[in-house]
Amino acid sequence: MAVFTEVSFDEAAAFLRSLNLGQLQSIKGAAGGIENTNYFVDTDQGQYVLTLFERLTSEQLPYYLHLMKHLAGHGIPVPNPAADAKGNILHRLKGKPAAVANKLRGHSELNPTPAHCTSMGEMLARMHLAGLDYPRRQPNLRGLAWWNETVPVVLPHLTPDQRSLILGELAYQNHVAAMSGYRSLPRGAIHADLFRDNVMFEDGRLTGFFDFYFAGCDTFLFDIGVCLNDWCIDLDNGAQDAARAAAFMAAYQRVRPLTAQERRLLPSQQRAGALRFWISRLWDFHLPREAAVLKAHDPGHFERVLRQRLAHPYLL
Structure with missing residues (x-):
């Protein structure tokens, strides 16, 4: 979350009233x-998150918003976008696409235990299954095609060693994507960004997933790899935490067992997840946008994670 577009109290109040969400x-x-751009807004009816979309277009946004509606209707704890009197859940504010959804209870668990990872694995599998009958289709917009476009843009900012690493991994991921085994992997709607700060817990219980605006149709294994790379590592050095990874994977597979091909390709998709976020953090760090409130992430973190995945692949 960040603030690129300033919204005044009066502007927000009028917008929320138009959605029948009470007095700001x-x-x-x-x-x-x-x-x-994100704001936490409290009204006399509840707590909400107001989002103005800075990059996503009005053509892309229905996929994300209706996915949240779909998952909420299938019992997955996610923000439920508010509709206007005509039933529309995509709105406009300050000339930009906007949405409002309920704020989830609880807090992010930034130091997860195996028990937290068990809850994560189970709920991720439930989410994947719940999305199987979601009818809308949109590719993962930060997938392989975007990596191929963006790596040349960030290369000038890298050392020779970093350039060798990122180009070698990109070539490997293009090779994997061309394999028949990869093309046969189970896929559907994935979150694609389910880090610790995008999940809420209350009294030790998982209360919800949020921030679905990187979601898309991709392999479930990529989603698993992204989660393992955040929930089940030592943040200082990127090393895999065996106990947390085992708890996460056991819980996931109790709900949706992995296929033999998924088990074989899991290390490649952990590497894919590390590459994806290294590229995006390099892009955001070296080519930043102006924002009233913005905290750039350290791109070196996912370089370390990628090096760990290469040196010590996680095998089931």
């Missing part, structure tokens, strides 16, 4: 994240 009591810009 407070509004506060959210500093986390880097893609959209």
Whole structure:
């Protein structure tokens, strides 16, 4: 989350009234994240998150918003976008696409235990299954095609060793994507960005997933790899934590067992997840956008994670 577009109290109040969400009591810009403008807004009817979309278009956004509606209707704890009197859940504010959804209860668990990872694995598998009958289709917009486009843009900012690493891994991921085994992997709607700060817990219980604006149709294994790379590692050095990884994978497979091909390709998709976020953090760090509130992430973190995945692949 971040603030690129300033919204005044009066502007937000009028917008929320138009959605029949009550009288605005407070509004506060959210500093986390880097893609959209986000405000936490409290009204006399509840707590909400107001989002103005800075990069995603009105043509792309229905996929994400209706996916949240679909998952909420299937019992997955996710924000449920608010509709206007005509039933529309995509709105406009300050000339930009906008949405409002309920704020989830609880807090992010930044130091997860195996028990937290068990809850994560189970809910991720439930989410994947719940999305199987979601009718809309949109590719993962930060997938392989975007990596191929963006790596040449960030290369001038890298050392020779970093350039060798990123180009070698990109070539490997293009090779994997061309394999028949990869093309046969189970796929559907994935979150694609389910880091610790995008999940809420209350009294040790998982209360929800949020920030679905990188979601898309991709392999479930990529989603698993992204989660393993954040929930089940030592953040200082990127090394895999065996106990947390085992808890996560056991819980996931109790709900949706992996195929033999998924088990074989899991190391490649952990590497893919590390590459994806190294590229995006390099892009955001070296080519930043102006924002009233913005905290750029350290791109070196996912370089370390990628090097760890190469040196010590996680095998089931």
